[in-house]
Amino acid sequence: MVSQDNTKLVNFNAEIFRKIGALADEMQLPCYAVGGFVRDSLLQRKCKDIDIMVVGEPIAFAKAAKTKLNGFGFAVFERFRTARLSLKDREMGEIELEFVGARKESYSPESRKPITEVGTLQDDLSRRDFTINALAVSLNQATFGKLTDLFNGRNDLSAQLLRTPLEPESTFSDDPLRMMRAARFASQLNFNLEPEIFVAMQNMHRRIGIVSKERVRDELFKIMASPKPSVGLDILYKTGVLKEILPELTAMAGVEQIDGVGHKDTFYHTLKVVDNISEMSEKFWLRMAALFHDVGKPKTKRFKEGHGWTFHGHDAVGAAMMQRIFRKQKFPLDHLEYVQKLIRLHLRPIPLSGEEITDSAIRRLMFEAGEELDDLMMLCRADVTSKNPQKVEKIMSNFLLVEEKVSQVCEKDLLAKWRPPINGVEIMEMFNLSEGKIVGLLKKSMENAIIDGVIPYDKEAAMRFLNDEFQKINDKN
Template sequence: MVSLPQGFPAGASVPDIVVELGEVFARAGHELSLVGGPVRDLFLGRSSPDLDFTTEATPDQITAAVEGWADAQWDIGRAFGTIGIRRGQHTLEVTTYRSEAYDAASRKPVVQFGESLEEDLLRRDFTVNAMALRLPSFELVDPHGGVRDLHAGVLRTPATAQESFSDDPLRMMRAARFAAQLGLRVAPEVREAMSDMADRLRIVSAERIQAELVKLICGADPRAGIDVMVETGLADIVLPEIPALKLTDDEHRRHKDVYQHSLQVMEQAAELETDADGPVPGPDFVLRFAALMHDVGKPKTRRFEPGGGVSFRHHDVVGAKLTRKRMQALKFDKESIRATSLLVELHMRFYGYGGQGWSDSAVRRYVTDAGDQLERLHRLTRSDVTTRNRKKANRLSHAYDDLEARISELQEKEELAKIRPHLNGEQIMQLLEIPPGPLVGRAYKFLLEHRMEHGPLEEAEAEHLLRQWAEDHL
């Protein structure tokens, strides 16, 4: 690591590879600057996972400059001016100065190469990302007051917000994301432009929006990011199920609305994440997003009862369907969709047994239905308790403690995660002397139900049970 000179925060440094690359470009007669997030993070005391550079050199000149120095190089997007470089363990990106904008009816930016670093910085999303470190001299270039805005904790744009968001509407999502990740307050004029231009987000691909949403949800303060999305109208386009919660009263009037309750559940779920060695390492997008979406079925299932109460029957099932549909629209992978929607569907399961005590049968079904999402379900269910009634909160917490104890107790005896029927399909066909077909499936289901209700049997007992069943079904 190379320490930075006076004028930078104490202890600020950059990897040796940054200086090496600057010297390579200087020898080739080209400018090079470290730019964007890595420079911003120097002032935040954060380590940046990416090293991004900008230069006046064209893509062909970039490849020529690093020839013989780089272990490998490739086009990340030559049309966008970006070349990827690998040197040892480092992967770097170098991009030609540029400006870009979206056509009003297009999802793809129109790219034009620029001629100066200042011009390149002007087209960047926010002032805190419009700073550069010239290499190898370490001269800070900050024409738009990025350091000032970082110290003030405010998010502004180098050009007008309208120009910035016209260039790339995804920047509106980034504003919400930076509120969640960095704790920055979105400037009033930026919020106003986001509200006015939110509909422009429709031209951005679902994949790009998804990437920003994941970073937001996994940020240090996802609640702040969701609030920005809802207050500016971005959520009406990206996650319309969330602002809809503001119109649905909580059935116990404990919260201002179900929206606030959902944000609190998401915060509490994040607090229950584990370290890297635990069962739910944080930040965990699936757990947090399931917590945010767990009550999205309430608006469609709200019913006013004769006594003045409000009910939301089956909102868990409806919410799971809505969650699945929204995640599909945002092009999430199948596993994330399955896991998240399953958690939403099961988040009320605990309350169906809470006052009855946990029979062995109920425990088996709970664990089997949760499958590989059991640890996340534990955390989601505990997080869903937001009552201010301390006595009630303690009672629910103790009830869930009891459930987890019952799961551990049965787990030791029966390997709950691997519950199968007493006999497999081949044994069923052999014992009943029947070919493959629907009858085998019905016998299999009968044995699985018996296993759930009564626990494991010895093989001889299971065979006797199956023969008894077959007398009424063959």
């Protein structure tokens, strides 16, 4: 809900803003809080990142603010005429201030790096991405709290509408990343796009190619962290932007028919799975695993007469694809193994219910999933998206049987840690071995013995078993 009082905005009576305004008065500079903080204050949303804009020299003002406000983490970016400062405020906690100067910008067609010049307040607000971000609140004492809204951004907040201050083509041509930001704000705020924005994105989607992978990744991540990621992802898909940045996802879209037999649209199924996961968990990389869990389906899709469409092996193919996707998209590689594991195993739990659920089958699943077992089960639950209520009921009933069996085996075998009682390093130390084939054989034999119930889940029992196995290997040699 948008606050209706122009002068009493959320947090704008905090002491920090009065101090900044007093400093601006001393230096005889017009000073404003601008952009996202103003937007979020009007929407009564918390925001710890605050843009402070002065009509004048921002770096000198930022240095003076650092001294006056006892700030820390000070950084200057001379090329962009900006500075960043962290500080702890009694009322707002730890906040980040970014000091910018009012500016106007121009761009060359081949680059998204702006050519900046000193500008007026109007110049600065008109160059911003959306009207809801083209808002400024004065911090100077004489006009403290006065809202400047040149493009009816406040009305757009009330209408939950995304519009650009200038023509959308001009706004997106200047900075193509704004197309990603349109999808992101739609997801984060549950806002609608003005039709002209949607058309402009369709016409200009290829221009996203000049934006760095890192900047595109950051916007994608913000969409994936939003309450309902499908909103932004669907906008990117329908405008063509998604095909430019992640063609592996758009390859899943559409339904092919042969002999009147079609299959589920994998892309829209994926969006539903992502939303399901987002309702269950805020774990970001679990959401990313959901986004890519069926990415191997286009490469494995086959039509078999009498059987219909098959996607055999798409779990393994999808997991193998992730290394290239992570590297190409500049995703942090320390999360690659986690995502690959969930993709590789996402088909495993539910089919277990189609047969007698043995302890050994459950133990094998638990060993392979390791500490990610809970996340895997959550992904499997989210993956049930059929529109047929009877089918959903049957699948979920079977899934509950698997969950119950997992719980029983955990309790019985004390396998809550879901890892072997002796690891590979310990095996090397036990037998003075270097890393190699023998260590792998011993470890696998021990795991299989536990899974099949030959030995209990117990370190001493595992050590005795390994000693016997090592002796057998020596006898053979």
